[in-house]
Each structure stands twice: as structure tokens, then as C-alpha cells.
Amino acid sequence: MNTVTNSAPRGAAAGPSFGQLSDRRPTSLLRYARLTDPAMLVVWVLFTAGLAQTGAPIRYLCVAYFAACTIIFAKDTMPAYLRGWPTLILPAMCIISTIWAPSSSEAFRQGLLLALTGVIAIYAASRLSIRQIVMCYYLGEIFGAVMSVVQPNVHDGNWTGIFGQKNFLAIHMFIFFTTGLVIMLDRGSNRWLRGSTLIFVPLAAALIWLSHSATTVLMVGATTAALVGHAFIWQPAARVAHMRTLIISFIVLLGLIASLLLFGLLQFDAMDSVLAAFGKDSTLTGRTFIWDWGHRLMNENPWTGLGANGFWRSEIGVANQITTYFHYDQFVKFSFHNSFLENGVQFGYPGYYATYFIVAWALWSCGRTWLRNQTLLNAAMLIMTVMVVVRSNTEIDLATELGGTAILMFIGAVRKEDLRPPVEAPAPQAPQASVHDTRRRGR
Numbered sequence: 001m002n003t004v005t006n007s008a009p010r011g012a013a014a015g016p017s018f019g020q021l022s023d024r025r026p027t028s029l030l031r032y033a034r035l036t037d038p039a040m041l042v043v044w045v046l047f048t049a050g051l052a053q054t055g056a057p058i059r060y061l062c063v064a065y066f067a068a069c070t071i072i073f074a075k076d077t078m079p080a081y082l083r084g085w086p087t088l089i090l091p092a093m094c095i096i097s098t099i100w101a102p103s104s105s106e107a108f109r110q111g112l113l114l115a116l117t118g119v120i121a122i123y124a125a126s127r128l129s130i131r132q133i134v135m136c137y138y139l140g141e142i143f144g145a146v147m148s149v150v151q152p153n154v155h156d157g158n159w160t161g162i163f164g165q166k167n168f169l170a171i172h173m174f175i176f177f178t179t180g181l182v183i184m185l186d187r188g189s190n191r192w193l194r195g196s197t198l199i200f201v202p203l204a205a206a207l208i209w210l211s212h213s214a215t216t217v218l219m220v221g222a223t224t225a226a227l228v229g230h231a232f233i234w235q236p237a238a239r240v241a242h243m244r245t246l247i248i249s250f251i252v253l254l255g256l257i258a259s260l261l262l263f264g265l266l267q268f269d270a271m272d273s274v275l276a277a278f279g280k281d282s283t284l285t286g287r288t289f290i291w292d293w294g295h296r297l298m299n300e301n302p303w304t305g306l307g308a309n310g311f312w313r314s315e316i317g318v319a320n321q322i323t324t325y326f327h328y329d330q331f332v333k334f335s336f337h338n339s340f341l342e343n344g345v346q347f348g349y350p351g352y353y354a355t356y357f358i359v360a361w362a363l364w365s366c367g368r369t370w371l372r373n374q375t376l377l378n379a380a381m382l383i384m385t386v387m388v389v390v391r392s393n394t395e396i397d398l399a400t401e402l403g404g405t406a407i408l409m410f411i412g413a414v415r416k417e418d419l420r421p422p423v424e425a426p427a428p429q430a431p432q433a434s435v436h437d438t439r440r441r442g443r
Contacts, residue, residue, distance in 0.1 A: 038132050040065050041124055045140025048404040049163075049172045059402065063116050066123045073127065080126035084414040086361045087118030089354050090399075093347045094308040101307025110308045113401030120402075121410030130377045131188060133411060134179045138193070138200075141176035145203055148173075152210075159210040170213035171391060171405060175384060177204035178223055182380040185231040215390060223383050230379050238374075286326060287337050287394060293322060294341035298352060305348035339398035346399070355398055359389050362413040369412075372419050381412040 044062040047055030070077045094111030101107035124133060148161025148169060158166040183189045184197040208216050237243035297311065297318070312319050314331045323334050336342045344352030366385045370378040388409040392398050397405040 034127075036065075037069075037124075037127050038136050041128065041133070041136040042140045044120070045137055045404065046143055048402075049141050049144040051143070063120065063402065066120045067116060069127075070119055070123045073123075076126045077123055080122045080414050080416075083365075083416060084118060084122045084125075084410065086358050087121065087410055087414075088115060089358060090343065090347075090351070091115035091118070093343075093351055093354065097305070097307040097310075097347060100304060101310050102313060103309065107308035107310075110401055117402050117406055118410055121407045122414050124407075125411045125414040125416075130375075130381065130415065130417075131186070134182055134377060134380065135189070135193065137175055137408070138179035138183055141172055141179070141204075142200060144172055145176055145200065145207060148207055149203070158212045159207060161207065166211040167213055167216075167391075167395060170208055170211040170216035171387070171395075173204045173207045173211070174216050174219060174223075174387060175405075175408065177201060177208065177220060178227075178380055178384055178387075180204060181224065181227050182376060185227060186376055215394070216387075219387055219390070223387075226383060227376065227380060231376055234374070235376070289325065290322060290336050291338060291341060293318065294336040294338065294345055298341065298344040298348065301345075301348055303348045303350070305344065305346045305351060308346055311345050335396045335399075337394055337396065339392040339396050342396045342399035355392075358398065359392065362409050363389060365413040365415075369415055369417055373417050378417070381415070385409050385412045 040062055043058065044066075047058045047062070051058075091111045091114040094107055094114055098104040098107040098111075128136070144162060148159065148163070151162055153160045153162070153164075155166070159169060160166050161169045163169040163172060180197040180201040183193050184201060186194075205220060208220055233247065234244065237247055298305070312333055312335065314320070319334070320331050323331055326334075336345065340352055340355045343355045347354070362385055366378075366382045370382045385408075388397060388405045391405065397403050398409075400406065
């Protein structure tokens with residue numbers, strides 16, 4: 001009779017049974033998603049900014065990745081969806097408008113892509129830290145900045161770079177400038193990244209200046225003052241009791257005095273002065289003409305609008321008249337250069353006011369996150385959200401599917417951080433008794 005003997009010493013644990021090589025669970029490939037998530041976000045930013053003209057297939061692959069991982073990691077993303085439900089308002093309106101839109105298939109496609117716009121933001125906000133998000137946007141915008149120096153493409157004295165329009169160059173370089181400045185001031189960032197900001201932050205500022213975008217130039221000055229003041233004044237002030245209250249009171253007092261002097265005594269016209277400084281006219285390069293038409297069309301269809309993608313079509317006579325007014329020889333896809341009016345013409349007053357609601361929700365959410373944890377990174381996210389909101393008054397960022405700036409705003413709105421205990425001022429220490437005093441008490 002054959003017997004099976006165990007060569008292990010007496011008292012040792014039994015070896016694995018037949019067919020079982022190890023009791024350890026195999027390593028899941030999903031663990032590596034923590035590494036691929038930042039890489040995919042960098043690729044997304046790169047092909048949305050620097051390679052936007054030729055990167056459509058790559059962008060759709062990124063969208064497929066984010067959508068699939070949203071389902072796979074539903075435990076992380078579903079709570080973020082509950083917080084980010086306003087991102088689904090405009091997609092729902094698009095799909096509902098398939099009933100009366102000129103093209104039901106185009107309306108459904110636009111609604112689907114607007115929904116995926118929120119998916120990308122929600123996945124990034126729920127799976128990446130704020131420092132990773134800032135780093136990804138910084139790395140993704142580098143290529144656009146470098147190529148805009150190599151290919152400046154100057155039109156009427158304004159640099160457009162590889163973006164085709166000066167405003168597109170300005171907003172992407174503003175994101176590049178803000179993220180770079182934060183990395184420069186953030187001690188927790190990678191030292192090599194911090195070193196690279198010494199080159200790229202001035203480069204981003206120079207490209208913004210050469211684009212002659214008045215709004216962005218003003219925002220660069222305000223952003224620099226805000227972030228530098230946050231890093232060297234606001235954060236250290238937390239260690240001194242009531243110092244932040246004193247700082248706020250001082251800033252408010254200076255603002256009131258400056259407003260009284262400029263607008264009360266000197267009768268300073270800020271709008272005309274800024275427009276004149278950047279060579280603009282009072283119509284904002286014809287935008288007021290388009291806005292008048294947008295209000296008129298919205299009033300004609302106040303409750304339903306024209307439907308998704310219902311106005312800027314070659315068969316619409318007014319659309320052809322507007323493009324002819326702007327010296328186009330033939331019809332081209334145009335816009336109202338205002339996110340609120342663009343959605344208002346498509347979906348009526350419900351879409352118009354829904355856009356205002358989404359903007360208010362984003363500002364409130366980003367502001368609340370900063371109030372809970374007043375870090376430099378949260379301040380930068382709030383500043384970039386404010387910039388997207390300001391830009392939405394002259395561009396259609398919040399009416400564009402898979403829009404890079406809209407995704408950035410949604411990331412800031414959906415993010416959630418646990419409340420950190422505030423930095424308390426050190427308690428005063430009782431004076432220590434000297435050796436001489438101690439001997440006297442002993443006597």
C-alpha cells in the first residue's frame with residue numbers, strides 16, 4: 001500500500017491542497033486604475049487643448065474609459081452622482097426636446113454627450129485628489145503652450161496659437177497659469193514640477209498678454225494677487241487669533257474707499273476705460289448684436305425653445321443673416337457667444353434659468369469646499385470656477401458637449417473634502433519659575 005508522507009516538520013502548518021498553489025487572493029487589475037486615472041485625465045486635457053483639432057478619436061476613447069470605470073467603481077462614483085445631479089439638467093432637456101427639435105437624432109446625440117460631460121467630471125472628482133487634478137491639468141496644457149510659441153498664428157495683432165481663436169488660447173493659458181502658480185506655491189507638490197513652473201508660469205502669462213483678451217488679462221492679475229496673498233498672508237494668519245477677521249475688514253475698507261474715489265468723486269467709467277485699453281468697441285466686437293437676436297428668439301419660443309441644435313442650421317434664414325453680418329461668405333456653425341442665451345434659444349426660459357442655476361450651484365459648492373478647508377488648492381479651484389462662469393457670459397462653454405472648461409467647473413462643484421480642524425493659535429505658556437524662586441518657596 002502506498003502512503004503519502006508530508007516532509008514538513010511536525011507542528012508546521014499543512015501545505016496547500018491539490019490544485020491550490022496559494023491561499024493568497026490574486027491581485028486585481030483594478031488596483032492599477034489608481035495609476036491609469038491620472039494618466040487618462042492628462043491625455044484628456046492634452047487632446048482637448050493642445051491637440052483638439054486632431055484628437056477626436058482619442059477623446060472618445062477617454063470618454064469610454066471614464067464611463068466604463070464609473071460603472072466599475074460605482075461605490076465611489078454613485079455618492080458623487082447624488083451631489084452632482086445638476087449636471088443632468090441640460091442633458092435631460094436635450095433628450096426631451098427631441099419631440100420638437102428639427103433633428104431628433106442630433107438632439108439625442110447632444111443630450112448623450114452633455115451627460116457624458118458630467119460623467120467625466122464626476123469620475124475625476126470622486127477618484128482623484130485635488131493635487132492630482134491640478135497636476136493633470138498643468139501637464140496637459142504644457143503642449144498647447146509650447147506649440148503656441150512655435151506656431152503663434154497672429155491675427156490682427158492677437159496671438160491665437162494652435163487654438164484657432166485668441167479667446168481659446170487665453171482660457172487654456174489661464175488654466176495653465178493658475179495650476180502652475182499653485183504648484184509653485186504648494187510645498188506638497190513634486191519638486192521637479194515646482195521647478196518647471198519657473199519657466200512655464202511666465203510663459204503662460206506672456207501668451208495671455210499677447211492674446212489681448214481683456215477679461216483674461218484682468219483675471220491673471222487678480223488670480224496672482226489672490227493666490228500669493230493666500231499662501232503668504234491668509235494661511236499664516238490662521239495661527240493668530242482674529243487676524244483673518246482683521247484682514248477681511250481691511251480689504252473691505254480699502255475697497256469702499258477706492259470705489260468712493262473712483263466712481264463717486266472722479267466719475268471713472270471702468271467699462272469704457274478697459275475697452276479702450278484693449279482696443280475694443282462698445283459692442284464687444286458685435287456680441288451685443290447677437291445677444292439682441294438671442295433675446296428676441298427666446299421671447300418668440302419662451303417655454304420650449306427651438307430644441308437642441310435647433311437654430312444654427314443652414315436652412316434657418318435668420319442664422320444665415322447673422323453669419324452674413326459677420327462677413328462670412330457662406331453659412332458656418334456659429335453661436336450667440338453667451339452660454340445662457342445659447343441654452344435659452346434651444347430650450348426657452350427653462351433652459352436659460354437652468355443655466356443660471358447650474359452656475360450658482362457650482363459657485364456655492366466650490367465656495368463651500370474652500371470655506372471648509374481653506375487650502376491653496378481649494379482656492380485655485382474656486383478661482384478657476386469663477387473664471388469659467390465669467391467667460392460663460394461671452395462664450396458658450398456651458399452649452400457645449402464635452403467642453404473642457406465645463407468639466408473643470410463640474411469637478412470643482414462635485415468634489416467633497418472632510419472638514420479639517422482649524423489651525424489654532426498656540427496657547428500662552430505660564431512663565432517658568434527660576435531656580436532661585438524655587439529655593440525660596442522651599443524655605
